Amino acid sequence: MTWQTLGRGMRRLTLILALFFPILAHAAAFSEYELKAAFVYNFASFTDWPSKAAPGMSVCVIGQDPFGRALDALEGKAVKGQSLSVRRLSTIAEARTCRVLFISASEVNNLPRLLAAVKDLPVLTVSDMDDAAHQGVIIGLAIEKQRITFEINAAAARNANIVLSSRLLNLARNVYPRP
Amino acid sequence: MSKIATERSAAFRRSAGCLRSAVMSALLVISATAIAAPLDDQQDLTALPMEQLLNLEVYAASKFAQKVSEAPSAVSIITAADIKAYGYRTLADILKSIRGMYVTNDRNYSYIGTRGFSRPGDYNTRVLMLLDGYRLNDGVFDGALIGTESIIDVDLIDRVEFVPGPGSAIYGGNAFFGVLNIITKNGKGIGGTEISGEAASFETRKGRLTYGERSENGIDILLSASNYRSRGENLFFPEFNDPATNNGVARNLDHDRYDQLFTKFSYGAYSLDVAYSERTKAIPTASFGQVFNDPRSHTADEQAFLNLKYYDKLGTDLDVQASLYYGHYAYCGDYVYDYPPVTVNRDETRGDWWGGELRFLSTAFDRHKVIYGVEYRNDVHQDQSNFDVDPFVSFLDDHRSKRTYGVYAQDEFSLSDSWILNAGLRHDHSTEDPDATNPRLAVIHKFTPVTTAKLLYGTAFRAPNAYEKYYVTDASLYKANPDIRPEKIKTYELVLEHYLQNDFRLTGSIFSYKIDDLISLTLDPNDGLLVNRNIDVAKAKGVELEAERLWHGGTRLRTSYTWQSAEDGTTGVRLSNSPRHLAKMNFTTPFFGDVWRAGSEIQYMGERTTPRGGTVSDFTIMNLTLTAERFAKNLEVSAGVYNLFDKKYADPPSTEHFDTLGRYLNEITQDGRSYRLKLTYRY
Numbered sequence: 001m002t003w004q005t006l007g008r009g010m011r012r013l014t015l016i017l018a019l020f021f022p023i024l025a026h027a028a029a030f031s032e033y034e035l036k037a038a039f040v041y042n043f044a045s046f047t048d049w050p051s052k053a054a055p056g057m058s059v060c061v062i063g064q065d066p067f068g069r070a071l072d073a074l075e076g077k078a079v080k081g082q083s084l085s086v087r088r089l090s091t092i093a094e095a096r097t098c099r100v101l102f103i104s105a106s107e108v109n110n111l112p113r114l115l116a117a118v119k120d121l122p123v124l125t126v127s128d129m130d131d132a133a134h135q136g137v138i139i140g141l142a143i144e145k146q147r148i149t150f151e152i153n154a155a156a157a158r159n160a161n162i163v164l165s166s167r168l169l170n171l172a173r174n175v176y177p178r179p
Numbered sequence: 180m181s182k183i184a185t186e187r188s189a190a191f192r193r194s195a196g197c198l199r200s201a202v203m204s205a206l207l208v209i210s211a212t213a214i215a216a217p218l219d220d221q222q223d224l225t226a227l228p229m230e231q232l233l234n235l236e237v238y239a240a241s242k243f244a245q246k247v248s249e250a251p252s253a254v255s256i257i258t259a260a261d262i263k264a265y266g267y268r269t270l271a272d273i274l275k276s277i278r279g280m281y282v283t284n285d286r287n288y289s290y291i292g293t294r295g296f297s298r299p300g301d302y303n304t305r306v307l308m309l310l311d312g313y314r315l316n317d318g319v320f321d322g323a324l325i326g327t328e329s330i331i332d333v334d335l336i337d338r339v340e341f342v343p344g345p346g347s348a349i350y351g352g353n354a355f356f357g358v359l360n361i362i363t364k365n366g367k368g369i370g371g372t373e374i375s376g377e378a379a380s381f382e383t384r385k386g387r388l389t390y391g392e393r394s395e396n397g398i399d400i401l402l403s404a405s406n407y408r409s410r411g412e413n414l415f416f417p418e419f420n421d422p423a424t425n426n427g428v429a430r431n432l433d434h435d436r437y438d439q440l441f442t443k444f445s446y447g448a449y450s451l452d453v454a455y456s457e458r459t460k461a462i463p464t465a466s467f468g469q470v471f472n473d474p475r476s477h478t479a480d481e482q483a484f485l486n487l488k489y490y491d492k493l494g495t496d497l498d499v500q501a502s503l504y505y506g507h508y509a510y511c512g513d514y515v516y517d518y519p520p521v522t523v524n525r526d527e528t529r530g531d532w533w534g535g536e537l538r539f540l541s542t543a544f545d546r547h548k549v550i551y552g553v554e555y556r557n558d559v560h561q562d563q564s565n566f567d568v569d570p571f572v573s574f575l576d577d578h579r580s581k582r583t584y585g586v587y588a589q590d591e592f593s594l595s596d597s598w599i600l601n602a603g604l605r606h607d608h609s610t611e612d613p614d615a616t617n618p619r620l621a622v623i624h625k626f627t628p629v630t631t632a633k634l635l636y637g638t639a640f641r642a643p644n645a646y647e648k649y650y651v652t653d654a655s656l657y658k659a660n661p662d663i664r665p666e667k668i669k670t671y672e673l674v675l676e677h678y679l680q681n682d683f684r685l686t687g688s689i690f691s692y693k694i695d696d697l698i699s700l701t702l703d704p705n706d707g708l709l710v711n712r713n714i715d716v717a718k719a720k721g722v723e724l725e726a727e728r729l730w731h732g733g734t735r736l737r738t739s740y741t742w743q744s745a746e747d748g749t750t751g752v753r754l755s756n757s758p759r760h761l762a763k764m765n766f767t768t769p770f771f772g773d774v775w776r777a778g779s780e781i782q783y784m785g786e787r788t789t790p791r792g793g794t795v796s797d798f799t800i801m802n803l804t805l806t807a808e809r810f811a812k813n814l815e816v817s818a819g820v821y822n823l824f825d826k827k828y829a830d831p832p833s834t835e836h837f838d839t840l841g842r843y844l845n846e847i848t849q850d851g852r853s854y855r856l857k858l859t860y861r862y
Contacts, residue, residue: 035224035232035235035237037225038227039229091596116545144367145370147233147234
């Protein structure tokens with residue numbers, strides 16, 4: 001194939017594509033953390049905490065906050081009749097007062113230590129670092145083929161005394177440990 | 180230049196023209212699309228049911244890659260997104276963009292330079308290269324191949340981590356200047372079938388077919404095959420410009436081809452990686468005293484491995500990782516000498532090895548993360564031969580074998596939330612070389628959650644390989660040196676990492692390296708023979724600075740500057756092929772409404788000296804790649820221009836770059852402007 005024919009082919013291809021461009025225009029996409037914030041909101045809505053859980057509905061972030069304003073947009077929304085509040089933690093000891101703890105991917109090297117610190121607390125841990133659920137986080141978020149997916153570590157949820165709705169378990173791409 | 184070269188440059192102009200017009204019309208269409216696209220954000224996503232959220236497409240946010248390396252070091256990470264955005268074609272392209280690294284190409288192989296060291300006769304022995312944990316450095320040359328000769332197609336790479344500094348405290352031999360971890364994509368990451376085809380300058384074409392999927396029951400499969408053919412240029416060497424030697428033009432002696440196969444299976448705790456590659460390259464430089472412009476002069480490299488891994492958790496605080504592998508490397512080189520008469524002399528090398536590793540990670544003790552393990556390797560064959568093909572005369576037929584054992588432990592001790600102590604020790608024993616024990620110590624302090632300082636001390640060693648010890652041939656004037664000793668390095672480094680915001684990172688490092696018994700290919704002035712020797716002491720010191728910034732919407736900027744000084748510790752003379760200054764900039768941004776992405780890199784390399792006392796000038800080159808990941812449904816398009824401003828630049832030759840008439844090369848000219856167009860179809 002010479003360069004000229006390749007060039008002609010390319011031009012023809014572009015013309016064909018031009019005819020189909022409304023299809024391209026249709027695929028509007030959302031920003032990753034706006035969408036992940038919506039997932040965090042849903043996770044909170046489909047979780048039952050034991051009575052000894054922290055009062056209020058605090059969603060906390062530890063490590064470098066990737067959400068920016070996307071998470072603050074959840075502030076004040078009603079979850080199970082309680083008003084959601086967003087907090088950024090500076091030490092893991094503060095996690096005691098949280099219902100949901102989002103562990104930032106920046107904490108990948110600290111994960112075992114952070115999980116150990118909240119091991120027996122009724123805190124729903126969520127993270128989007130690689131293989132989070134496999135490593136003991138209750139819900140791990142990931143992106144696959146430009147769509148958000150999540151995995152659940154059921155054993156970790158049980159240890160934390162937290163009940164996740166069957167709807168969440170059904171929608172999860174994976175539930176650990178495998179039966 | 181010859182008539183062919185002129186025709187060829189005319190072909191370039193044509194190709195440039197057609198590429199530009201095709202890409203431009205595409206850009207026009209896409210920009211119209213972007214403007215026409217309705218803006219429908221400001222939607223309250225929390226009002227949508229989960230099922231719908233799971234179906235929305237996202238723009239992945241730019242983020243710093245997560246560090247998974249256990250090494251306390253200033254790690255550099257290049258991701259699949261970078262490989263795509265900057266149009267990287269080989270591992271060498273990737274390494275050139277890493278802070279403090281440089282690559283030399285002698286038109287036969289590519290050589291890594293790091294911390295100011297790139298020694299003659301070093302086939303990348305001083306960087307340990309791991310592919311999904313498997314040690315790629317072969318058993319004869321200790322080499323890790325990075326150019327078109329590499330075993331892995333860069334399109335299959337998920338990320339490359341470079342951990343500068345000695346890694347012998349965990350990895351033993353070869354982890355001298357650093358460890359390069361190559362992590363490949365898994366089947367899930369491919370999620371279907373990919374067909375990729377590319378056409379590039381110098382009549383280069385490449386194809387790749389990849390299938391990857393993770394099934395419902397958790398079996399992950401990746402199968403991939405690549406094929407590359409390049410006719411190359413007719414290269415002109417002014418040093419050989421004589422009517423008797425084709426006026427210095429090496430005709431059709433830059434051709435290059437490779438085939439690669441890569442497969443990965445994993446199920447539960449088990450995974451199996453199998454890889455194979457074969458590459459043939461013509462030698463245009465008449466290296467090792469050959470006859471210039473002889474079409475028979477070439478090298479062929481074949482690599483294969485099989486690596487079975489097991490990874491599991493034994494209880495809540497103990498992870499176990501085991502691996503069992505077999506590796507193979509074969510090299511064959513035809514060199515044409517004029518004794519007289521003109522004779523083809525052949526090098527044949529074969530390495531076969533197997534080994535295993537058992538590693539544990541324990542978090543049983545509060546605040547301690549302990550890694551410990553054992554390693555065994557058996558180099559069953561380390562065979563080297565050299566002979567004239569016709570009439571058959573054997574110069575070398577050497578058969579060796581070697582067994583090595585290693586045991587190591589490392590503890591990461593969190594003294595408090597802000598202080599971490601990392602200490603490691605490894606002992607290596609081999610049937611061939613003296614025992615080696617190497618420590619590493621790091622103190623890491625977090626001043627604030629965003630500022631970290633690391634003080635690092637470490638030593639490393641590298642035993643001489645079979646080639647350095649036993650390779651001898653009258654034909655290319657090599658002599659053996661079985662008395663060569665392992666080389667040793669002692670290093671100090673201070674690293675500062677600071678995050679200005681979540682999206683702005685600064686890294687600074689100061690290092691001081693001292694090497695004893697550095698092994699180098701030298702020319703013995705008494706008999707004019709090439710020999711590998713321990714030169715007494717070499718020293719290097721330097722400063723590295725890097726800034727990385729991410730913007731909302733996927734724009735990324737990474738820029739670095741390195742000042743380094745590497746010299747012979749006895750004479751104080753600067754080492755050859757050691758640039759004082761290196762500067763790099765990588766910038767990528769989406770445009771025309773996220774449909775297209777531009778990736779541009781600028782690299783500056785300071786002046787370098789050659790082993791014979793000459794110099795090659797400093798240079799700046801720029802590469803530009805435009806990518807449309809979703810040019811159309813399932814179709815990705817990438818168009819790249821390398822050396823955009825057609826800068827004429829060169830790499831220093833090594834000790835072996837002279838022809839049969841004793842004419843040495845002063846420099847090895849690199850490619851001018853070149854183009855690549857790549858289409859990838861996924862379904």
